[in-house]
Amino acid sequence: DLVLTPIKDRAAMINADALRQVLDRAGRANRLWLLPSLVDTRARLNAEVKVHEFLSYAAREREYQVLDIMISKSPKVEGLASGFSATIRPVLTHARNTAV
Numbered sequence: 001d002l003v004l005t006p007i008k009d010r011a012a013m014i015n016a017d018a019l020r021q022v023l024d025r026a027g028r029a030n031r032l033w034l035l036p037s038l039v040d041t042r043a044r045l046n047a048e049v050k051v052h053e054f055l056s057y058a059a060r061e062r063e064y065q066v067l068d069i070m071i072s073k074s075p076k077v078e079g080l081a082s083g084f085s086a087t088i089r090p091v092l093t094h095a096r097n098t099a100v
Contacts, residue, residue, distance in 0.1 A: 001031060002031050002032075002033055003019070003023065003028075003031050003032045003033065004033050004034075004035050004067075005019060005032060005033070005034050005035065006034075006035050006036075006037035006038070006071070007034050007035070007036055007037065007055055007059065008036070008037055008038045008055075008073075009051075009055075010058075013034075013055070013058065013059060013062070016032070016034055016059075016064070017062075019032065020032050020064070030065075032064070032065065033064075033065045033066070033067055034059045034064050034065065034066045034067070035066075035067045035069070035070065035071065036052045036055045036056060036066070036067075036070035036071070037070065037071040038071060038072075038073040052070050052072075056070075
């Protein structure tokens with residue numbers, strides 16, 4: 001089994017380190033894989049480095065296993081999904097008896 005841990009920023013990487021310590025104590029640190037997630041592919045740290053590239057590089061530098069794929073964040077899709085309401089409702093409670 002694998003432990004897939006989504007990371008979207010530096011704080012998430014710190015949380016992943018705590019998870020790695022727990023898995024390490026159990027002798028299963030090699031099962032931890034990081035998955036860059038909810039990253040806006042247009043966002044950049046500077047003119048040359050994109051946020052998801054930085055996250056992958058920083059994770060590998062810290063000897064994490066990082067998946068070569070990522071889950072991107074799309075502000076356009078989020079805007080369409082939220083409609084005119086600023087509140088995004090949880091799927092578990094507001095999508096019952098639907099195809100979702």
